[in-house]
Amino acid sequence: MDYLQSLRMFVKVAELGSFTNAADQMKVSSAVATRSVASLEERLDARLLQRTTRSVTLTEAGRLFLDRVRSIVEEIDDVEGGLLAATHIPAGTLRLAVQGSVGAGYLAKLLSTYSARYPHVVPQVIFADGPISLVEGRFDAALTSDTYPHPGSVVARTFARLDMALVASPRYVPNVRGITELADLERLVILSHEDGATSAEHDLARRWLDANVPHATHVRANSSDMVRRMAIEGMGVALLPAALIDDDLHERALLRVLPHVALPSMGLSIAYGSRRNLAPNVRALVDFLVEHSAYDSLKVPVSGQEEAALAAND
Incomplete structure (x- = not known):
């Protein structure tokens, strides 16, 4: 079984605390998710996850392994996503949730420049007064404060203060x-x-x-x-x-x-579901925001x- 895919699956299961939810996000069956992590444990000759009928928790070996491999997997997915985005023209609807009206004025100025650079992307901005769920709200990304309590499966990148x-x-x-x-x-x-x-x-x-x-x-x-x-x-x-x-x-x-x-100063973060297979319009937005995050301005x-x-x- 693919070693990198096993690492990805282990990280996702550890973050979500569930084989079923991890399998859903990775678009595979629960059986494949279970075999993937089992093959990793066999390779390492160590139990990484403690399974019960109600929960999945990390063992001590699992915690140590997760600390080391999570950043490696994220870096690989980041590189892959960047290469894929470079070969595809950003286009289509971009559904962006905004926490309350945090950074609204700043965002409006940036979106104007973003739309001029990527004319085939159609932004839809939704101001959310309640909790933001990327999955339930069908959002491509969310603009929040850097202290917003996103779930572990969400990638949040602070781009400005x-x-x-x-x-x-x-x-x-x-x-x-x-x-x-x-x-x-x-x-x-x-x-x-x-x-x-x-x-x-x-x-x-x-x-x-x-x-x-x-x-x-x-x-x-x-x-x-x-x-x-x-x-x-x-x-x-x-x-x-x-x-x-x-x-x-x-x-x-x-x-x-x-x-x-x-x-105090407030950090602004862009949050999205995964570094891997990130849609070109979302990748373009993330890179654009980081590029234009001039703190002095x-x-x-x-x-x-x-x-x-x-x-x-x-």
């Missing part, structure tokens, strides 16, 4: 008088994005807010654009990706609050006008 910014509308700025440190924010209304699909431990911005302004009045929405609009309407101080509000800062619809305080500097506008209201 977005600086965060504390901002408020000029009409809310009078409420910011005397704000010189984070503790002073406790008496204000804090607006922030909260994705119901993830818990607080996977939400970097929420963890930061809960740690630094736990007693403030928090107003949350599962859409970053909704948080942005509430901030523009003067409802409070918002914590948002700077790239999303670049134009608002330039037009002074929003001004920075505590501009020199260190804030995602940072919006504080302008002297912003600081002067804030100071004028102190």
Whole structure:
């Protein structure tokens, strides 16, 4: 039996904890999946998986072996996928799920360039307010934060980081008088994005807010654009990706609050089902996003006008 295929099957079974699910993803029968791993164990003269009627778990030897071979299999699949993509023109529909509205403004700019480069690809962008399942949603890929809890069978590649910014509308700025440190924010209304699909431990911005302004009045929405609009309407101080509000800062619809305080940055990841047999349009998107991930372009500097506008209201 093909050794590389046995390695792939072992990794997939270990990630999913199921021969049946691994066989489905690899498009083979459960019997073939079982024989594939059995042949690998025979070759190594070691039991890699402990099977029961209810579960499949790694033995100690299996854990050690998985740690070494997973990256090797991924590298081989990555090379194979790149060669296949190079010989096929990206075309067809590309269904892309987006976690909440994370990185929406940044993504829109990139997709414009991507579509110009690959005119035969038709992107379909679906904003998901709940959990994202590539299989159930029939998505080719998903754009999420780098802390999103994807299942082990999903490949997630971080391609950019977005600086965060504390901002408020000029009409809310009078409420910011005397704000010189984070503790002073406790008496204000804090607006922030909260994705119901993830818990607080996977939400970097929420963890930061809960740690630094736990007693403030928090107003949350599962859409970053909704948080942005509430901030523009003067409802409070918002914590948002700077790239999303670049134009608002330039037009002074929003001004920075505590501009020199260190804030968290949010990683953006592109997630897809497998490195192997990756469709050319998905491969092209992954490579494109990595190619265009210029971190410096995602940072919006504080302008002297912003600081002067804030100071004028102190």
